[in-house]
Amino acid sequence: MSRFLRTATLVALGIVWLLPVYLLIINASKSPTTFTSTEAWIPTDFSLFANIADAMQLSGLSDSVVSTLAYAIVSPIIAVVVGAAAGFAIVALRLKRGFLWFVVIFGGTVFPLQMVLLPLFDAYSRVGLYDTHAGMIIVYTAISIPFSAFVMRNFFTGVAHNVFEASVLDGATTWRIFTRIYLPMASSALVAIFILQATFIWNDLLLGLTLSQSDNVRPIVTTLSGMQSTYGGAQMSTVLAAAVLVSLPTVVLFLFTQKFFSRGLALGQY
C-alpha cells in the first residue's frame, strides 16, 4: 500500500477512535446543574475546571496521588526485571522443562482476580501487610509478573541463540550477559511492558479497594470510584471530569514513551 493510502487510512480510523474521547471531554466540561443528555455532541459550556475541583473535594484524590505514583512506578520496574530474568532463564539459559515453568508463571493470570481478593485480604491482615505501601507494591508486582514474563520470554525467542554463545566465549557471566546484552537489547519491549503495567496499576480498583483503607495508602481510582453512587454522590459530568484528570498522567506517559517504538531495533547486528 502506498504511503499516502496508509496515512489516510490511519487518520480516518484515528478520528473514529477519538470520537468517544471527544464525547468524554465535552461532557466532562458541562456544568452538572445544566447538563442534559439530549445534546451529547454539542459543547454547551466550559466547567471542566470547576468539575475537577468538585471531584477533588468529593473524593480526596490528592491524598492518593503520591502513593499511587509510587506503586505505578516501582511495581512494574520490579516486575519487568523479574519477568525478563524468567524469560532469560527459559530462552537463553535453556532451563530444563522451560515450558512447564513458563506455564507455572503464566498460570498466575488465568485465575479471576475477584476470587484472589478475599484470601489475600485475610492473609494480608494476618501478616501485617494490610493497608501498607509494601503490601500494595508486592501485590501489584506479583500481578504484573506473568504478563512481563510472557512478553519477555517470547521477545527473547526472536534473538538468535548465538548471541548468547558468543558472549559466553567472550568470558561474560550469565548475570553480565543478562544485564549488559539482553536487557538493553529488549528496551522497547521493557518500556512497553512498563507503560502497560504502570497504566494497569494506576487504574486498578479491585486490589486497592480490598487491601487498603487509609487515604494515603489507597490507590487513586479506589478513592474516585466511591464518588458514583445511587445514594447521592457525584453527577455524571463530575465523574467524567475526574476520569479525565486521573487519565492525564497515563496519557502523558504514553506520549513520552512513544519514541522508544519509533526506531526499528537493529537486532540483526547481534
Added chain:
Amino acid sequence: MNSRRMVGAGIAALTAATLLLTGCSGTDGSSDEAGATTGTLDFYTDKAAWEPDFDELNAASEEQAEITLNTTGYSDAAQYDAFIKQSFRTQKSPGLFTWHTGDSLKQLVDEGLVAETTDLWTKAIDEGWATEGLRAEYTIDDKQYCVPMNIAYWVMYYNKNIFEEHGIEKPTTWEELDAAAGTLKDAGITPYYQTSTLFTFQWFQQLVAGTDPELYKGLSTGEVKYTDPEIVEIMDIWLDQHEKGWFSDAGSTVDPAVGLKQGDFAMINFGSFFNGSLDGAGMVSGEDYDMFVIPAVNADLGTTPVAVESGPLCVAENSKQKDLGLAYSEWWMSADAQTAWNAARGDVAFNPKATVNDPMLADLGTTVADGEHELFTRYFEATPTPILTVALEQFGAFNANPGDPMPFLEAIQAEADKYWADQE
C-alpha cells in the same frame, strides 16, 4: 555471580524497595486499646459517596462525644459485604460499619458477630429519639442490634413544571394517579421512569403492598407464591401500563435525576434520599420537583402503605473498638447528633426530635407518622437474598420485554421453592 547470589540480589532488591516504602506506611493513630470510649474510630461503609458528609460530622462528634470517624468507603456493595464478612475473622474486625436490615443482619446475628444494642434502643425510645416501628426493624429474638444510620421512604417524585403545564394536581387516589399518567401520555410525555437493572422492584412492591399488605408480607415469608393468581393479576395491571406506553425506555442509561430534569419522564418512584441527586442535577426542591406518597391501589385499605428502607450502623462483637463503636452509636441516636447529621447530609431523620432542614423532607416525616400511613419494609430488605437476586433480574427482563408475566414469575418462584426448601 552465581545463581544463589542472583536470587539473593533479587530478594534484597525487593526487600529494599518495600522497606523504603513501609517507612511511610499508613498507620494513623487509631484507638486500638480495648475499652476506650473516646478517640478515633475506624468506620467502613458501602455508601462511599457520603464520606465527605461523615468527615463534616466529625466536628460535632469530637465536641459532643470526643470521637472522630476515620471513614473508609467502598464502591461495590456486593464486594463490600464479602469484605466485612471476611474481616470478622481477622484483627481488622470493624468497630463501626454499615450493613442492611432483614436477612443480611439476621445472618450476622445468628453467628454472634454483631454487638447487641438493646440498652441504646431502650434509652432512645425513652428519650423519644426513635419510634417503636423502627425498633422492630432492628429486633431479632427480642433483642436489638445496630442503630439506624439512615431512613428513606419510597415515594413518587415528579417534575413540577410538567405537572403545572398540564394542569395536573398531586394525585391522592389510585384513580387520580392513573388519570394523571393518561393525561401525560396523551400529551406525548412518558409518565413513569423504569430501568432494567438493579432498581427494578419498586413498582412491583408498590402494586402488591398497595393492593394487599398481607399478600406482600406473605411473599417475604414464603406463604404466598409468586405464581398465585393474586400476584398474576397484579402483574397484569403492570403489563397493561407497559402496553399503554407509560414507562420510560428500559435501554436508557441516563442518570434518573437528569432524566426527570430534562423531561424524559414525569414521575419516578424512588427513595427519599433522591433529593440529594436532584439538587445535584440543578433542580430546586419544591420549585422544580416535588413528591407525593403513592396512593394505595386498593382504596379500602384504611391506611396507605409506604415502603421504608433503613440502613444500620453496626459494631462487631469481637472488635477491639467495640466500646468505642457503641459509644459512637449511642451519640449517633441523639437528637443533637441527628440534627448535625442532617445539616451535613440533607435527608429525612429517623429521630423525630432532630431538625430537618429541607421542608419537603420534614413534611414527609410528619406525613408518614400521621396515623393514616402504614410503613412496610422495602422489597430489597424484605426478600431473602437469593430470591431477591432472581426477582430483580426477572423484573428487569420484564421491563425490557414486557409480555406474559407467567414465565417471569415462574422463574422467581423456582428460586423461592429452592430457598424455602433449604430453610426447612
Added chain:
Amino acid sequence: MAVLQTPERERTVGGLPEAAHRPPRRKTPYQAAARGFIAPGVLMVAVLLYLPLLWTTFLSFTEYNGLGDPEWVGLDNYVEMFDDPSFVGSLLNTLLWVAGTLLIPVGVGLALALLTWNLPGGIWLRLPFLIPYAISGIGVGVIWSFILSANGALDQALAMIGIADPPRWLVDAPLNTVVMIIAASWQGVGVNALLFTIGLQSIPKEPLEAARVDGATGVRLFGSILWPMLRPLTAVVVGLSIVASLKTFDIVLSMTKGGPGRASETLALTMYRETFVNSDYGLGSAIAVFLSVVTLVASVLYLRQQLSQKHEM
C-alpha cells in the same frame, strides 16, 4: 507447594567460568543459574496468586456463606453449576467474547501495527488508538453507557442521518454483547498494536532486505517473512486475548450488569453473582475453578502449539 522445589541434583558450582568452557552444543549447561533467574518470578506468583487459588478450590467443594465454617459437600456445587440453564447462556456469551476479541482487537491491532510500521509519523498516528487504554476504566464505562443508551450519543448521531428507529443496543441479546465487545475493543486495540509493533521491530533486517530484493511486497512479503517472524509476539497477543476475554467482567458489570435478566452475563459475572451477591461462596468458587481450568487448558493448548513450532524449548 510442590512446584516451588528446585532440586539441587546437579553440580552445585553453577558458576559461569567453568560452564563457559563446556562445549556450547551441550544442551543444558546453565541449570543452576537458570533456576536462580526464574526463582523470583515463580516465588512471587506462587505465594500471591496460587495460594489464594488453593483456598478457592477448597471452597468449591464446600457450602459456605462467608460466615461460620465451610461445610464439605463434595461435588454438589459442580453438579448444581452444570444443572443451571443460565450457566449455559453465560458460557455461550463468554465464547462470543473470546471469538469477538480474537477477531476485532487482535485483527485490527495487527493491521494498525503493519500500517504504522516504518511509516513517517507512524508513532503519532498510532497514538489515538493508545489513548483509550490510558483512560481510567470508570470513565470508559460511563462514556460507553452514554453512547449506547437509548437516545444516547449514538442514537442522536443516527437520527441526524435519518435513522429514527435504531436497535436497542444494550437491551437486546446478543446485540448487547456484541456492542460491549466493540467498546472493549476500542480500549484494547492500541495495546495489541503496540505489542505487534515490538514484534515487527525485532525482525532482523537481512531476510527482509533479501525478500525485498527478490521483489516480495505486500501480501507476499507479509505471508513469507513477516507473519512467521511475528509468531512469538502473535502468541503473546492471542494468548493474552484468550485469557482476558474468558475473564471478561468489568465492562459488562458497568454497562448492563449482565442484564436485562441474565442475557449478557459472562462466566466471570456469574461467579461474581453467586459469590458476592448471593454469598454462595461454594458455587461461586466452583465457577471460578471451572473458568480457570478452561482458561489454562485453552491457553496452554494454544501456546504449546504456537511455541513449539519454531523454537524448541
